[in-house]
Amino acid sequence: MDIKLKDALTGRRSIRRFKQKDVSESEITDIIDMARLSASAGNAQPLRYVVVRSNSLVKSVFDNVAWAAYIKPLRTPKWGVSAPRCFIAVTAPAGFSNMAFADAGAAIQSLMLAAHGKGLGACWIGAFDRSKIDELLAMPNNRQVIFLVALGYPDENPVSQNIAANESIKYYLDEKDCLHVPKIRTADLIEWL
Numbered sequence: 001m002d003i004k005l006k007d008a009l010t011g012r013r014s015i016r017r018f019k020q021k022d023v024s025e026s027e028i029t030d031i032i033d034m035a036r037l038s039a040s041a042g043n044a045q046p047l048r049y050v051v052v053r054s055n056s057l058v059k060s061v062f063d064n065v066a067w068a069a070y071i072k073p074l075r076t077p078k079w080g081v082s083a084p085r086c087f088i089a090v091t092a093p094a095g096f097s098n099m100a101f102a103d104a105g106a107a108i109q110s111l112m113l114a115a116h117g118k119g120l121g122a123c124w125i126g127a128f129d130r131s132k133i134d135e136l137l138a139m140p141n142n143r144q145v146i147f148l149v150a151l152g153y154p155d156e157n158p159v160s161q162n163i164a165a166n167e168s169i170k171y172y173l174d175e176k177d178c179l180h181v182p183k184i185r186t187a188d189l190i191e192w193l
């Protein structure tokens with residue numbers, strides 16, 4: 001990784017417009033290699049990763065996920081134009097525990113930062129048809145997809161902006177079609193005792 005940690009943490013944004021350029025197997029492997037080192041409750045490491053790269057399966061998954069609800073449909077990617085080139089499905093044992101759920105959060109944050117560090121863009125996807133996705137990915141009865149991550153080369157440059165805790169947290173597009181993501185300022189998040 002060639003960008004500094006602070007730059008990665010501040011510069012990473014969810015990406016929902018992608019260039020139509022493939023992501024190589026080695027890039028994806030490198031990203032998952034970073035995710036696997038994340039914190040894990042009891043170091044149980046219950047997560048496994050299913051990489052969806054074949055065009056027809058990417059399309060099927062794409063058809064069953066939802067994007068950027070606050071500005072729908074303005075950041076819903078278009079198939080063949082701005083769609084992600086692959087999805088990484090983060091899976092865990094069926095009926096996953098809260099701890100496995102938390103593990104997935106830690107792993108996905110690492111995954112997205114690793115992607116950002118490589119000049120890739122990612123979007124964490126929680127809004128999807130779960131039974132349909134489990135079926136499409138041929139999940140065995142004892143495993144389930146917890147979350148999906150859409151991945152590809154970014155074709156947008158969203159920015160964050162500091163807000164007070166009582167301002168709107170809804171992301172929005174400006175007149176130049178740039179996505180602004182409000183983030184509550186530090187002072188409003190901390191209580192010192």
Ligand SMILES: Cc1cc2nc3c(=O)[nH]c(=O)nc-3n(C[C@H](O)[C@H](O)[C@H](O)COP(=O)(O)O)c2cc1C
Nearest residue numbers: 012013014066067068069123124125126127171181
């Ligand atoms: C648990 C979780 C689920 C999410 N699900 C979706 C989703 O289904 N679709 C989507 O477009 N974005 C999804 N996001 C991305 C959020 O909208 C995004 O993280 C938030 O707007 C802040 O923007 P940022 O990631 O650029 O900081 C999800 C994020 C998280 C953490």
